[in-house]
Amino acid sequence: MALSAVHRRRNRSILMPESQIAPAVLLRSVAITFGPKVGGYTAVQNIDLSVSPGEFIAIVGPTGCGKSTLLNASAGLLKPSDGKVEIFGVPLHGLNSRAGYLFQQDALMPWKTALQNVAVALEPKGVLRKEAEAMARDWLRRVGLAAFVDRYPHMLSGGQRKRVALAQMLIRDPEILLMDEPFGPLDAQTRQIMGNLLLELWAANRKAVLFVTHDLEEAIALADRVVVMSAGPAAGIIGEFPVPLPRPRDIAEVRLEPAFHHIHKKIWASLRTEVQKAYAQGEGATQ
């Protein structure tokens, strides 16, 4: 039966225009085990998740539950030990070339200036250097770094570096955006500015977004749907909550709405026990 389902999906994706029916990212019974298949550490298990084109999804869960692992699987950086990953209806082999990835850690090339870091993202597309630099300049202006184009990453603040990375990801115009706690290390004000910036850019050109955060309020303020994961090992998805707040949203103002509190309360009820579980395992101390 499972086999015929596979066949049907495959045929469908060939016969019909994929954008209409196929989710941008589809994870089906995905499990990821580190180390040996037997006796290794199973980080996530039985993950079913579907992200439609243009949909903004936030993933929350206790630290160490496997959020980054899921993004890595969607990016093609990690091969699931079980289950499968489909991108716009096509099974994923190797790297996901239709996705942009904003990493949790600093991933800029330290030997390139902000401008060079952003412009180099266009090189694989065959854009000429002059043109790429003009576009990069424009993107850096859009993320508010017009005055910092010639700085090297070590001369930028954490928030500025994240903005360069954002521009580097967006300039390629990927159809899927994978973001791993992009605003994690930033202070509260910068987070708000970055959140609004992200929403603004996204509203102008809607992409499928998988946004990982440990901040539930941020998740609700940004996303169309919040996905809650359980504590590891063998973490799974324990709830999906739609966020029917109207757009455009302002990160700071949306938090004051009664509907926001209502959703927050509902999600927190399911998240809380998992966070406590993670703490009890000592995961909370280590990240």
Next chain:
Amino acid sequence: MNRLKLILLQVAVGFGFLLLWHVLTNYPILAPTRQTQFFFSTPLDVLARVWKEFASGEIWRHLWITLMETILAFAFGAGGGILFGFLFARRELLAAVFDPYIKAANALPRVVLAPIFALWFGLGIWSKVALGFTLVFFIVFFNVYQGVREVSPVVLANARMLCMNERQLLRHVYWPAALTWMFSSLHTSVGFALVGAVVGEYLGSSAGLGYKIHEAESVFDVTGVFAGMVILSIFVILIDFVVTLIERRLLVWRPAPSTNGQG
């Protein structure tokens, strides 16, 4: 003020040393001056000899030869080191197979190779270049190998997510990472290129600073030996200065070690 004080102290130490040397060799304190001067010469004599070497123009030819040998040894050694460092870092099997041989070759004291190189390449500059090469090659090789192997996995994953192909990864990620490591050892490897040249000249040649020193030594001309050493030191300091300039130019992207670059 602080800097000035430091310079004054540095000058004082140098001057004190010269003064001590002068006093001990010009007055019969420890032994008769004839004897001390035979073994230690005197600072004024050495200075006069250095001056004479430069004034007569005799030394330039030797400096030029040593400089050429150093540059060639460095260029070939660094080129080979980069090439093989890259190759071995990207091809696990090669690295694994050749590992014991590379370790053995690197463990060999290079001085024993000098006569063989003289036999193979003659007494001209190439035997010295070869000796310098064997020294520079391994330093650069190990550093580039390390640099390519230890590229930050996040930077690499990010570059791959930008859809870079192998050639672009090489150019934008591996190469700069390897260069960083190479430059961190630049002073050492240039120094070794010079050591190779001078030791090679010393052991058999007809020109170069090493030859000058050897020539003076063979006739017990201590003043000549010391003068050669002084010229060699000046030469090394100048080369090191040039290397520092190049390094500053190429590694502008690195945070200065003294300032706290994190923000």
